[in-house]
Structures are given as structure tokens and as C-alpha cells.
Amino acid sequence: MTLEMLVASAIGLLTAAGIYLCLRGRTFPVVLGLAMLSYAINVFLFSMGRLIVDRPPIYQKGVDAYTDPLPQALVLTAIVISFGMTALVVVLALRTYLETGTDHVDGTPDERDGPA
Numbered sequence: 001m002t003l004e005m006l007v008a009s010a011i012g013l014l015t016a017a018g019i020y021l022c023l024r025g026r027t028f029p030v031v032l033g034l035a036m037l038s039y040a041i042n043v044f045l046f047s048m049g050r051l052i053v054d055r056p057p058i059y060q061k062g063v064d065a066y067t068d069p070l071p072q073a074l075v076l077t078a079i080v081i082s083f084g085m086t087a088l089v090v091v092l093a094l095r096t097y098l099e100t101g102t103d104h105v106d107g108t109p110d111e112r113d114g115p116a
Contacts, residue, residue: 011040025105025106034086034089038085042075045071045074
């Protein structure tokens with residue numbers, strides 16, 4: 001199994017799990033789904049810089065293949081942005097839970113939650 005196939009499978013698995021969790025009815029799985037989607041996007045951006053082992057990150061004379069440093073910089077920026085976004089969504093989910101008394105995404109209590 002090649003490295004490209006392994007990375008593509010990981011991206012697909014993270015995307016599928018993220019979409020599945022985003023479609024759940026509770027806020028915590030939605031937050032986890034958004035985090036998994038951001039991880040999938042980060043791995044995708046990182047793989048855009050070519051998956052080459054033991055090569056320089058910039059062009060050098062005599063080297064036929066090199067990795068592109070721009071996607072690596074984009075991934076570093078995306079990690080910081082996704083961390084801030086996840087923190088904001090967690091705070092919003094906690095505030096919604098404290099205001100409504102339920103962690104359901106539409107704000108209606110579930111039968112299992114008991115009286116509100």
C-alpha cells in the first residue's frame with residue numbers, strides 16, 4: 001500500500017466521521033465532528049505539498065523533486081484557526097446548555113432528559 005493511498009484513506013475516514021458526527025442531534029458530537037473535519041482539511045492541505053520523504057523543502061540545484069513549503073505554512077495557520085474555532089464552539093455549546101437546559105442542537109428537550 002502506497003503512502004498516497006494511506007493518506008487519502010485517512011482523509012476520507014476523517015471526513016466521513018466528521019460529517020457523521022456533525023449530523024448528530026447533540027452538541028458535543030457536533031463539536032467533535034467539526035474538529036475532525038478541520039483535521040481532514042489540514043491533512044489534505046499538507047498532502048498538497050507532495051508526499052516525498054527525505055527531500056528538501058525548497059528547490060535546490062540537482063534535486064529533481066522537492067516538497068512545497070506553502071501548504072505547510074497554510075496548515076500551521078489552519079491549526080491555530082481551528083483551535084480558536086473549537087474553543088468558541090465549545091463555549092457557545094456550554095452557554096446554550098446552561099440557557100436551555102438541554103444539549104440538543106435544536107433546543108428541545110429529549111424524552112430521556114426528563115422534565116426541564
